[in-house]
Amino acid sequence: MNAEGIKPLSYHLRKTFTVADASTISNLEFETVADDGIVVYLNGVEVLRSNMGTEKIAYNSYATTAPSTGTAQANPVKVTVPGWAVQDGKNTVSVEVHSNYRNTPNSSFDLKLKANLGEQPDPPVTPPETEPAMAIEAGETWKYRFLGSAPADNWVAVDADDTEWSQGKAPLGWGSSTIQTELSAAGTKPLTSYYRKSFTVKDPAAVQEMRITTRADDGIAVYVNGVEVARKNLPTSALTYRTYATAAPRTGTAQNAPVEVTIPASALQSGTNVVAAEVHSNWSATPDSSFELEAELISGKEAQNMMKMGLEKQGLLGQ
Numbered sequence: 001m002n003a004e005g006i007k008p009l010s011y012h013l014r015k016t017f018t019v020a021d022a023s024t025i026s027n028l029e030f031e032t033v034a035d036d037g038i039v040v041y042l043n044g045v046e047v048l049r050s051n052m053g054t055e056k057i058a059y060n061s062y063a064t065t066a067p068s069t070g071t072a073q074a075n076p077v078k079v080t081v082p083g084w085a086v087q088d089g090k091n092t093v094s095v096e097v098h099s100n101y102r103n104t105p106n107s108s109f110d111l112k113l114k115a116n117l118g119e120q121p122d123p124p125v126t127p128p129e130t131e132p133a134m135a136i137e138a139g140e141t142w143k144y145r146f147l148g149s150a151p152a153d154n155w156v157a158v159d160a161d162d163t164e165w166s167q168g169k170a171p172l173g174w175g176s177s178t179i180q181t182e183l184s185a186a187g188t189k190p191l192t193s194y195y196r197k198s199f200t201v202k203d204p205a206a207v208q209e210m211r212i213t214t215r216a217d218d219g220i221a222v223y224v225n226g227v228e229v230a231r232k233n234l235p236t237s238a239l240t241y242r243t244y245a246t247a248a249p250r251t252g253t254a255q256n257a258p259v260e261v262t263i264p265a266s267a268l269q270s271g272t273n274v275v276a277a278e279v280h281s282n283w284s285a286t287p288d289s290s291f292e293l294e295a296e297l298i299s300g301k302e303a304q305n306m307m308k309m310g311l312e313k314q315g316l317l318g319q
């Protein structure tokens with residue numbers, strides 16, 4: 001192969017083959033050379049990599065060593081891929097070969113692919129059903145407490161008793177036209193309002209993480225299943241119903257600077273989960289306060305990634 005001027009660092013190859021009945025294939029044996037470095041893909045999924053490090057590969061990635069063609073041929077690179085990785089009809093092997101440096105003296109490519117017939121191993125477990133994306137949407141109904149006294153010690157817990165609490169649609173608060181549930185009190189407003197909402201997770205294993213979006217108007221602390229996950233505009237010390245927020249943003253400002261936190265799926269449990277929050281005012285006559293919270297469940301990966309994970313799990317991917 002030739003190129004004008006300096007040789008490119010990589011070249012790319014593709015070949016298709018046809019499979020009449022993929023279910024009859026036990027496995028596929030790839031044998032190729034890493035001269036200097038190589039990455040092989042079957043139907044878009046990486047199945048083999050040699051002399052190429054572990055990072056994402058680009059057209060200008062360097063091979064990690066510079067074997068001579070003779071050495072590369074004497075040390076073929078092999079991988080066996082389970083039969084479920086092929087499909088009926090057209091399949092594609094794509095390859096990229098990289099040089100160790102631009103003037104690498106030699107580079108070569110060859111590849112043998114052998115299909116062995118026989119009993120096919122089971123594919124990896126199919127991706128679990130995806131959870132509904134939103135665990136809590138904006139504008140939902142929350143339990144709330146706005147009384148100017150301390151709530152029960154365990155008010156953040158999943159099984160805390162909130163049957164005596166009021167309820168109303170978010171945003172809850174006062175002082176803004178966006179408020180859906182007006183919090184009012186006779187005389188001086190309490191410094192702190194408390195919120196609870198439960199949601200159901202059918203299968204935490206199907207969830208990667210939960211993303212919470214809320215606001216600090218004026219200050220907020222958020223808990224998931226009794227564990228604090230976010231705090232803004234509040235002191236770092238223990239919070240009571242008389243704790244002042246450390247800033248007094250207007251509702252519009254607070255809305256435009258959302259508090260976002262991502263929590264791992266391990267913080268969730270199968271069945272009922274509870275998000276709790278406390279919103280504090282910076283001073284008792286703060287002109288506006290609001291609470292709104294959304295929680296999104298981020299589900300598992302795409303089918304192709306699942307296949308890649310399956311290969312990795314079986315130790316078939318890599319050097």
Ligand SMILES: [Ca+2]
Pocket residue numbers: 035036066067068069104105106107108
């Ligand atoms: Ca070489």
Ligand SMILES: [Ca+2]
Pocket residue numbers: 217218248249250251286287288289290
């Ligand atoms: Ca405010």
